[in-house]
Amino acid sequence: MAEYTRQTTLDAPSGKIADLKDIDWTFEGADTQYLTHGLHSYPARMIPQIPRTLFDYYKSKGVLSEGDTVYDPFSGSGTTAVEGRLHGLNAEANDVNPLACLLTFAKSIPLPREEVETARRELLDGLAEELREVRSAYEDGTLELDELAVRDGWFPEPQQQELWHVRRRIDGIEAEYGEGIGRLLRVSLSSIVRKVSYQRNGEYKRYRLPEEKRDEHDPNVFDLFQSELNKNVRKMRKYSARADHSLSTVVHYADSRTATSNDSAVEKDSADIVITSPPYGDHRTTVAYGQFSQDPAIVAGEYGYDEMKDVDKNGLGGPNSDLKPIADLENWSPSFGATLDALREKGGRAEDAMNFVRDYYEVMKEVAKILKPGQPAAWVVANRTMSRVNIPTHLITQELCQHLGYEHEVTLPREIPTKTLPWENAPENIEGTKGDLMANENIVVTRSPSE
Known part of the structure; x- marks a missing residue:
């Protein structure tokens, strides 16, 4: 393998990590733009210190080895793929945004x-x-x-x-x-x-x-x-x-809800770890990745207007999803059930919440197929509000994963010192009203089903 000198900065722990709970996951003041992480901006980008620290931890514990594979069902700007390559791992990813696929390829594959x-x-x-x-x-x-x-x-x-x-x-x-x-x-x-x-x-x-x-x-x-x-x-x-040129990076311009069964399928039992930052909600009301990407992708990437206009519609909970509501979701996740009750009581957007969580659940099912049994999956999620009701995404993630047979390992809270996302929102679109601040995240660490 090509020589690799580990990043030596103070923004992530060095040496062996005894326990993930010992880490200050905020990484305030850390350089998040080092190497190719700084090639291009992207909204709500997961900072590289998160996958970097997780890779260091699981390699030190013998859970990961050189040449293993990391999978990211929401590739975004390619943070996980870049860090995977820097840690001697192959990477595979999905995204419905063609600009995200372009960024992941460009940032993660070293060039002569x-x-x-x-x-x-x-x-x-x-x-x-x-x-x-x-x-x-x-x-x-x-x-x-x-x-x-x-x-x-x-x-x-x-x-x-x-x-x-x-x-x-x-x-x-x-x-x-x-x-x-x-x-x-x-x-x-x-x-x-x-x-x-x-x-x-x-x-x-x-x-x-x-x-x-x-x-x-x-x-x-x-x-x-x-x-x-x-x-x-x-x-x-x-x-x-610094990166190993012999490793592989595969990015599927495809839907992670059908990752193992679409035209560019991801193989089952092929990943040794999953690290991902799912969307915080449907693109229409939270982070509009398609709107951000539209003109850059058309001008630089040869994509069409109609194709880019559909990106936000194709995201989780978007109108282009053909999945049906799953009534049992609110039973499988008591936190989601309580959230829907609160939304219904307020006459809020319960249907939108169901559509998003239904789609998110489908990704969890696909990830369970892709991950090798007993291997870690880290879900970096942020809570948000809908119709002024707080959505406890970290609890919903934990509970639905457990329903699918994942083992919950730990949930790690972190503050977001700087991030391009809607800190304040007005879900009801009433002028002059503001929702709660989305200024914290949780890293929900699970283990894939053993069978």
Whole structure:
């Protein structure tokens, strides 16, 4: 195996960990952007210190060994896959968001450092002048405009055409150097798309700048892209020097509710550990991953508008789910039953809660098939409110897992010092009202059914 020097920082314990409860899981002040973890932003991203500490613990206990496999049914930006590779593990993952799949591949698969640098130089060579020519042609009316799949009114011109020109250059580089290099370049372009657009700063949902401020928005596409690309190349070179190039990372652009039976099925009894951060709720009312990803994926990743518009509908509890409600869920999880009673009493969103937990339960069932018997699964969950009723997701997770035959090992609370998610929400969409803060998480650690 390629030489690997473990990260030596103060944001995670070093040496053997006696007990998971001895860890301060907040990791306040920790660097969460080291190596390829910092290639691209993503909403509600699980910090890498969580899987890193869990891997260290289970390797020290002899539960995991070099060459084992970690599975993540909600891959997101690939945090688990990256840390798995850094700990000598193969990785497999699912996600219904194509941008998440692109990020996971790009961040977790190391690349030949010399080729990365050569491709970077070739891409930037002459690009500034070409973008000036695009702008000049646009201003004098001679530019043949590309019809993009992004919605009208979300990008300034000629920057929209400049982004498209960069994309075409990346297509050519990818044809020459291969898909791995191409992914790194596309991620670099993707990460500036929202900055170039009229997207309001600090929002993960799609909110535009007020019209009166759009005339002042004149971003320099080349400067933004060059800065992001240079940063990402540096991060990838460092990651590639430390990660084992012989390991495997497989990412399925597929639904984890049917992970073992869809067209790109995950094999049963194939994973030695699961570490995942499920969505906090349906995408429509909590973290809108599809809205965040829409324009970056269309511009940089060659995905269509309709495909990206469906991401949030395809998420847990989304309208595209064809699963039927399971009445027994509220019996299998007393905490969920009490939650539904409270929602019904208030005339709240009991049906939405049922749809989400029903879908979540299906993932738990699939994970039980994928995990080898008796192996650990860590579910990083946050509680939220619906119709001003607190949803105890950690208890629901524990109880439903136990119903499926999982053994509950421990629940580890953690504060969230910084995270891109809705700290406050108004579930009833009543102007001026706010819900509870979503400022803490729980890591529910279970063991898969023994049979």
